Amino acid sequence: MLYLWLLTIKFICFFLFACTQPLDYRYACLDQSSNPPWPRYQANLNSLLSLLSSHSAKSKGFGHGTSGINQTHKIYGLYFCRADTNATLCNSCVENSSRLIKQVCPNNVSAIFWCPFCLLRYSNKNFFGKLSVRPRVAMFDATQNSTSAGEFDSDARILMNGLIQMGSEAPLMFGTHMFNINGTQRRYGWVQCSRDITSEECKTCLSDMLHEVENCCEEKRVWRIFSPSCFVMYETQPFLLNDVQHDANAPQKAPEKDETMSLILKIIIIVIGVVAVALLAFSTYYYRRMERKKVEKEMKNLDAIFSQDQTNNAENVNPDLPMIPLSTILKCTDNFSDNYKLGEGGFGAVYKGVLADGKEIAVKRLSKTSAQGLEEFKNEVMLIAKLQHRNLVRLLACCIEKKEKLLIYEYLPNSSLDVQLRDMVKAALLDWKRRLNIINGIAKGILYLHEDSRLRVIHRDLKASNVLLDHEMNPKISDFGLARTFGGDQDEASTIRIIGTYGYMAPEYAIEGLFSVKSDVFSFGVLLLEIISGKRNNKFYLSEHGQSLLTYAWNFWSESKGLELMDPSIANSYVASEVLKCIQIGLLCVQDNAADRPTMSSVVHMLGSDNVTLPSPICPAFSVGRARNTFEGGTSSNASTPVIVNDVNDITLSEMMPR
Template identity: 45%
Template sequence: MKLLLLVIVLFLFNPIVESQQPTYLSHACLNATTFAINSTYQANRDALLSSLSSNGTRASGFHNTTAGRSPDMVYGLFLCRGDLSTSVCRACVTFATTDISQRCPVDATAVVWYEECLLRYSDRNIFSVVTEAPTFLTYNSTQNVTQPERFKMLAGFMMNETARAANEITGGKKFATGEVFISALQKLYALAQCTPDLSVTDCDRCLESAIGYLPTGRLGGRFLNPSCNIRFEFYPFYNLTSAVAAPEETKQNKSNRIPVLFASLSAIFGLVLVSAFGFLLWRLRNNQGKENSEEIQLLDLVNEHTGESFSGENVGKSQEFPFFRLDTLHAATNHFSDDNKLGQGGFGPVYKGTLANGKEIAVKRLSRTSGQGLVEFKNEIVLIARLQHRNLVKLLGCCLEKNEKLLVYEFMPNGSLDVFLFDSSSAAQLDWQKRFSIIKGIARGILYLHEDSRLKIIHRDLKASNVLLDRNMNPKISDFGMARIFSEDKNEAITNRVVGTYGYMPPEYAMRGLFSIKSDVFSFGALLLEVVTGKKNNSYYFFENGESLLTSAWKLWSKGKGMDLIDQLLVPSCVASEVLKCIHIGLLCVQGDPADRPTMSSVVVMLASDTVPLPRPAEPTFPALRAIAEPAEPTSNDGVFSINEVTISNILPR
């Protein structure tokens, strides 16, 4: 009886039982290329699998090698989960070398995934190269979490921090785990891993892409591709002891585990900051009567939204949306020096700043004469403070002092997408794979706004200058001053104040003021075609036989000449099938009838799959475009509106 109790206790405290039989997950036989039985390639593949098996005890849990010579050379690798022992790794690799031969007997390229390891081989070089397909996605339950917004906030933070930790490990495993309290009694566990041969940039790109596919509203899930994998569960699915202190762990590795106290302290920290907001509000009302009532209302707005309650619980939103002191921002921007000015938008000027801790920021300064900017300011606080997605620019906080109204954002060192697309000296930096990745990232960001965030949000001003690029050229949608919130049961609205940018506006919005989620789909389609062609839609018709980019694209595509559209800088790097698919999707998005345009969820699926059938698009119609010579300047009087009002936001790098 005592022995039985001991076994039960050991199982409860260390639920990962090392098994010599790996748990199969999925496999892919990429049979575009096959080899003949008893061929030289088969002999090389078998020799490679034997070599991988014999190296299964490597402490790193990773090994890549080749067998044979060109043209029959075979490339192969294995990757074991970073928390497992060398004996478990060896058992998984040994099993996989036999299993993959049976599952993919004559395929020149194949991959197989298990709970404990992955193994792959190919007739092409796969070392130090990000391979994002094929993929394997699964979640454990169709049941959603009980507090989706709180869960998404904490899970999103944890997943990104775990991925960052995995990517920062050098000279060993690109592997990290994390855990965070979702409630007082419930923890969430996460794991992220890249093949160690990837560069920091490529690992980051792979993991960011993987996080985007992860079903974070579910009770657990995972996403696998040949180069990286990520997973979260409500139970410790990895070996807790090994994950905390692996034999080869260094001081840097020990920092990979996310502090569990983060979420536990968030409520206390949030309460303190909300109290501080309350005190600041009292001080402004009682000791600074000279402050105008508009600024007081804005401070009320910040206080209201930073201490918001989710399902009866204070989440401490102020932790992710702090209140900056004016003297801090003066010091960071050298008193808003012209040397630090990044650009000028309808809202006001934008400045680069550096905080005392070295963190770079971008500061939007509301023009004191801009009534329209005040509307944008309120909109950004209400919307962006609630939104958390890696393809949306992050609002770090705001400042309301001495009649200043300032918004503080994360700094995007590569500036905006239009700088790269429409500048011949910069466009060469965006090869096809980067552009395709940018297209998919923008699509995921819009999908989040339309369907996955707590609010249904219509951006209304999606364009190349409102897509910022981070250090790794990952896209982040910005400028939510024109955005509008829709209730769940509402799909469209009409306004007599048309805002946005010509070339990206759908015809029903430009001519009748009707906007919906399909308005953003149209804007995305126009932007997608710009990314492929390197040409601006809102100026293209001046020098291309009077036709817009959309019309010209449709005519060439319908004649089977879609590749004639491509930016010539992309010719050496492009994948013709991906380019043509993107043009096809772009044309579907800019259909004249909103009902004919796909939803963003369909767009994301179409971009990720090569097997989804695409309907034939009709010719785009946009008669209003030809009547406009130049976009109108934004009005500075918020009380006077015109059907042709356009807001311009040409912001330089920030």
């Protein structure tokens, strides 16, 4: 009974997660049409995908078919599942892939969709029985670098070549094996081909995939490479779903079962599965509720500290955040000497400090007269200590003592992106390769905030001055004083206190007080165009152009003169296709309608893919830069500083709590 319980939970987990996680699938949209495919083709595609899904429920992991009679509208489709999946999991994967492939490739007459457990492809051209090794995609675990340089160049390559020989000659065209690397470490290999190609073509395909390792994954211990006709996997942990033997293609005699007992067993498994799903849902709800209570308790402790200024309770501020004595801070900043001052903002002054061990730090000192700074301080203490990502600035500690409230950050020597872009000498050092690295780093940092962090965070003040650069010019997003967190299924919130910076605010936030992940996407789009052009949007209207940077960029783009937007400093280092792609992504991010903007996961994918098909943007209908009547009581004289304005609309204030 225990075995049945574990087996049921195991397959439930696969059903829940197969082809649902963004990092678990890849796709290639081919032969894009400027208009959606004609209705007859769409009808045939729906019919074909339905046919393949139905067939997968009772097949042995492979099937192909066609739909349509007229050659103009005829469509060819194929799927094959990993050889260790059963019919139920194979069917689930093909069904999910059929649904997702229409969403991600709506205007394409050919497409390929790769999941961990299946491949699905269709085309208006007959590809049955034809070897195809491109396009190809690689998936790998960036954290699993090889501990020994050249590991894959030695034993593993020999063993994988042997596995390719075995898999290409097997009846089901797959093979799997466990290797001993250097006599001490275990590695697990898997190769598989589509069954419509020959054995020799299978061997050619797999060998070609193995050569791709040199370009993407040679130093990785976990990787998978997929093509339309085959795939190769190499991992540190066993990944078989069932007890498949190494000679898994050998025919096996099915055990004889009594039909009545088989029916009872199926009913028991279904009941156990329902109970397991219910327990999983309840456990998730209970965990999130306890996390919410914990955060509420921490906030109450913090409020008590601010209202009573009791130093002896300082350890209750945040269990994730160390405390540093005030005496240490005073010593390392020379009593907050102006010689150590790095800058000043709405929060207060920032100082450089050097600890006794030589470690450099940045100290944010809350201004004693800033009520808004107090709120920002509380927000950062409760929020940023829980966030850990290579593209977020790291909060090291805090100090609450003798009416001083201080935040201690890692020191970043190259100041902010804003400073680098404004200084002509420093801007010249930001060649195109560095700028593209900064764009990618910022995008990955925002994606972490939106989807991958412990809390779902909306930054609300993303701008060039809040992107700091380390000694290698890698970007780190900073200043989380205005950030807000979303719970569970919440997508949007509203506020009567519109706080942010002119030039970076999304229109729905600036006018109506509505903010969501798409607000950050808008700010990222502005930032991306600033990095390419070297110009600041919130100062752009003061120039001779008399318009916003967004409109300026759109005019160049719509006239097919996108490269004229480019900062002259990168004229000798740019790659035209990459610059144009980034401009197009930037314009997509600043679309007037939030629903038309991509998510950050889509942005990261578009930036990282060389063959992705991008939608066409429309003219940005909104820009914040000039003083506008919408903002009453706001500060328009200094567009680079955060503004707090009161909206006259009757909008309720939403107080968001961490999950």
